[in-house]
Amino acid sequence: PEPFGALVYDFVTRKLSFLKTPELVEVVTGLERHPDARSAVEAAGVPAAQHEAYLKALSGLLRSGTIVAR
Incomplete structure (x- = not known):
């Protein structure tokens, strides 16, 4: 973390x-x-207006293989 x-x-x-x-x-x-x-995303306290941006970020991490689907 930084x-x-x-x-x-x-x-x-x-x-x-x-x-x-x-x-x-x-x-x-x-x-x-x-x-x-x-x-x-909801549990992390991300404001509702930013949920889609965070889901898009997760999608990018999934596509790159940084995170994996379970």
């Missing part, structure tokens, strides 16, 4: 990603505790 969010490094693909807000870090680290991504 003051702006976090750096995420994938040792397999050697890709570095930036989680640009502390809330996004909370969402990503909370994914395993929630039944779906939307629930993780």
Whole structure:
């Protein structure tokens, strides 16, 4: 974690990603505790108006292989 969010490094693909807000870090680290991504976003306290942006960010992390579907 960093003051702006976090750096995420994938040792397999050697890709570095930036989680640009502390809330996004909370969402990503909370994914395993929630039944779906939307629930993780809500639990992290992300304002409703920003939910779609956070879900889009998660989608990008999924496409890049940084996070995986369960």
